[in-house]
Amino acid sequence: xTFRSLKQLCALILTLFxxxxxxxxxQSKAKKIFRAGAATSNITPLMGVPLDxxxxxxxxxxxxxxxxxxxxxxxxxxxxxxxxxxxxxxMVSQEVYDHAKKLIxxxxxxxxxxxxxxxxxxxxxxxxxxxxxxxxAEHKDYLNFLAIRISDGVRRAVNRLAPAKIxxxxxxxxxxxxxxxxxLKEQFLAANKNPFGIGGEIVSMNANASKAEKEAGPTDxxxxxxxxxxxxGRPLAVFANYSLxxxxxxxxxxxxxxxxxVFADRVQQLLQAxxxxxxxxxxxxxxxxxxxNANALGQPRKKYARYERMTLVGNDLAxxxxxxxxxxxxxxDITLAAAATELELKVRKPSGKRIAWANKTQVAADHKGRLSxxxxxxxxxxxxxxxxxxxxxxxQAFRIGDLAITQxxxxxxxxxxxxxxxxxxxxxxxxxxxxxxxxxxxxxSPQQFVWGGYETWPARSSFLEEQAEPKIRxxxxxxxxxxxxxx
Numbered sequence: 378x379t380f381r382s383l384k385q386l387c388a389l390i391l392t393l394f395x396x397x398x399x400x401x402x403x404q405s406k407a408k409k410i411f412r413a414g415a416a417t418s419n420i421t422p423l424m425g426v427p428l429d430x431x432x433x434x435x436x437x438x439x440x441x442x443x444x445x446x447x448x449x450x451x452x453x454x455x456x457x458x459x460x461x462x463x464x465x466x467x468m469v470s471q472e473v474y475d476h477a478k479k480l481i482x483x484x485x486x487x488x489x490x491x492x493x494x495x496x497x498x499x500x501x502x503x504x505x506x507x508x509x510x511x512x513x514a515e516h517k518d519y520l521n522f523l524a525i526r527i528s529d530g531v532r533r534a535v536n537r538l539a540p541a542k543i544x545x546x547x548x549x550x551x552x553x554x555x556x557x558x559x560x561l562k563e564q565f566l567a568a569n570k571n572p573f574g575i576g577g578e579i580v581s582m583n584a585n586a587s588k589a590e591k592e593a594g595p596t597d598x599x600x601x602x603x604x605x606x607x608x609x610g611r612p613l614a615v616f617a618n619y620s621l622x623x624x625x626x627x628x629x630x631x632x633x634x635x636x637x638x639v640f641a642d643r644v645q646q647l648l649q650a651x652x653x654x655x656x657x658x659x660x661x662x663x664x665x666x667x668x669x670n671a672n673a674l675g676q677p678r679k680k681y682a683r684y685e686r687m688t689l690v691g692n693d694l695a696x697x698x699x700x701x702x703x704x705x706x707x708x709x710d711i712t713l714a715a716a717a718t719e720l721e722l723k724v725r726k727p728s729g730k731r732i733a734w735a736n737k738t739q740v741a742a743d744h745k746g747r748l749s750x751x752x753x754x755x756x757x758x759x760x761x762x763x764x765x766x767x768x769x770x771x772x773q774a775f776r777i778g779d780l781a782i783t784q785x786x787x788x789x790x791x792x793x794x795x796x797x798x799x800x801x802x803x804x805x806x807x808x809x810x811x812x813x814x815x816x817x818x819x820x821x822s823p824q825q826f827v828w829g830g831y832e833t834w835p836a837r838s839s840f841l842e843e844q845a846e847p848k849i850r851x852x853x854x855x856x857x858x859x860x861x862x863x864x
Contacts, residue, residue: 409455411709413605414537415614415658418447418530420465420523421632422503426515428630430467430504431757431837434747437515438503439630442684443638445502448660449530450605450614451487452777453538457713458487459775460531461616462494463662465634466523469496470507471771471786471815473524480528485535490717493773493784494527495813498663499635501627506816506837537655540608544705545780545806548697551598553690554621554666555673556791557582558830559589571834572754573734578829586675593828594668596620597791597798600694601664601808603777604702608709612648612657617698618808620664620791624671624687633684637661639691640698647699661694662810665794667787667819668832711778714863716856719769720849723842725835726766727758735759757836764840771814772849774856779805781860783853786815787841788832792822793850800854802861809853822846 421444428435445465452459460481478489496505503516505523510516558580561569565588570576580593603616623635634641641659650657671690672678681689727735738755748756773784781803785793789811801807819832819839826833826843833839 410540411455411542411711412453412538413451413541413543413613414534414539415450415605416530416533416537416656417449417658418526418533419444420447420526421445422519423515426503426519427510427513428501428503429510431506431509432753433500436630438632440632442627442631442633445632445634447527447530448641448658449534450616450658450660451531451534451538452543452713454711454713457715458491459713459715459777460487460492460534461660462492462527462531463660464494464496464523464527465499465637466496466502467498467500467504468812468816469494469505469523472507473505473520474814476524477527480524481531484528484532487531488715490773491715492531493775493782493810493813495662495784495810496816497634497637497661498666498788498812499623499633499637500625501631501633501635540709541605541613542608542707542709543603543605543711543777544707545601545603545777546701546705547599547601547806548701549598550600550619550694550697551596552693553671554596554598554669555671556592556594556596556668557670557672558593558668558825558832559584559674560591560593561588562590571829572750573731574751580825580828580830582831583670583672589674592674593825594790594792595795596669597665597794599808600697601806602698602701603780604705604707606707611653612650614657615644615659615698615702616662617660617694618662618664618810619694620666620669620794622666622670624690626681626683626686628683636687636691636694639688640695643692643695644698647695663812665789665791665809665811667790667811669791714776714860715773716859717771717773718852718856720772720852721767721769722845722848723767724761724764724840725842726764727762727835731758732762754834754836760837761835761840768817770817772852772856773814774853774860776803776860776863779803781805781807781857783807783809783857784813785809785811785820785849785853786813786817787811787820787849788818789820790822790825793820793846796850797853801857803857807857817841820846820849
């Protein structure tokens with residue numbers, strides 16, 4: 378071979394090498410790496426922060442059984458980031474969430490429509506509702522503190538983003554979900570008066586078997602589970618969803634995360650991730666539990682010691698979750714997407730007759746500072762009188778591969794969650810996180826309004842128009858269709 382031929386050959390080899398290197402580099406840049414990060418942020422209130430709600434009268438925080446947290450998870454497919462933060466609070470105003478989302482966006486760049494913040498609805502926590510306690514500096518300070526701590530938790534999760542893989546599935550746990558709205562037997566209808574003095578409602582909350590004949594709606598026993606692992610298989614985070622109200626059994630004035638906190642701790646123990654670095658995070662979100670609790674109609678009410686039943690439920694759900702995780706296929710080749718909108722709805726404002734009743738009924742509290750039930754609803758009627766005629770509520774949906782998650786700011790009934798699952802275009806799995814991105818009260822269907830009962834009584838706990846449920850459900854399904862079309 379001549380020198381010239383050898384030189385040409387070397388040039389050809391160099392050219393091929395450079396082309397191959399550029400191609401490999403381009404492919405490397407084009408390849409998206411799925412990442413995840415998780416963190417917690419302590420949101421336990423100071424003693425003295427009010428725990429009262431729009432209806433419940435609990436008083437200030439006087440003790441702490443277990444700390445409250447914002448439990449956060451961030452997913453990143455290389456082009457889209459989704460952030461979850463599940464908050465150990467009863468309910469949280471949209472203004473507080475919006476403050477947190479603004480901070481998160483400023484520090485991480487995550488679009489606000491890609492952030493889902495929801496409350497667990499444990500009743501042994503503050504009600505982070507703007508204007509709830511206008512004369513309490515402690516309450517106002519807690520709202521600002523809460524928004525900042527939520528933001529901190531998500532920022533920590535972003536800081537911990539690392540290559541990961543993800544899997545999801547569900548199992549059934551029917552033992553702890555029962556519809557608390559019950560049809561009364563005919564002989565009890567006339568005496569069944571609501572706080573406004575009107576009788577004849579045919580549904581009552583938590584009526585016992587001596588007065589009730591059957592439940593007024595279905596339940597959703599599914600426990601939906603998202604399992605996130607590090608690339609090497611170590612557990613990174615679990616995000617679960619169950620349609621059950623809080624359990625309780627907690628002394629008044631004592632702060633607790635209820636069964637949601639028990640679940641988080643027990644999953645960590647069962648996965649032997651107690652001392653892992655970065656820390657493993659387990660999360661239980663509230664599904665469509667607006668009309669659901671753990672007490673079955675017709676079954677004798679067992680007496681439990683304080684904290685006993687919430688521990689039982691949290692542990693059982695954790696054990697079922699860990700057994701499911703063992704069977705899941707974890708993948709990294711998934712894509713993420715989000716869709717969001719605002720829906721304008723009418724407010725059920727009181728009539729002139731109701732306002733006159735409220736003015737007559739609203740009298741001073743008793744010597745212990747407590748209001749009677751009619752007095753509570755008289756106060757609520759006068760507050761609703763000054764509400765705007767319409768409100769805009771936030772609605773969102775996320776897609777993780779062929780898994781879909783809808784988000785409702787209401788205490789959503791199980792029948793609505795089941796209908797969304799049935800009509801969802803996603804073949805994989807669909808579930809709803811309630812009390813997400815705001816607080817808009819109970820969400821009874823039009824038929825439930827006809828039957829009456831606590832969840833339908835006009836107050837800050839139930840103020841949306843009677844057609845709100847079908848409108849919200851249809852809008853969430855539209856968001857799912859948008860996400861499905863992007864696959």
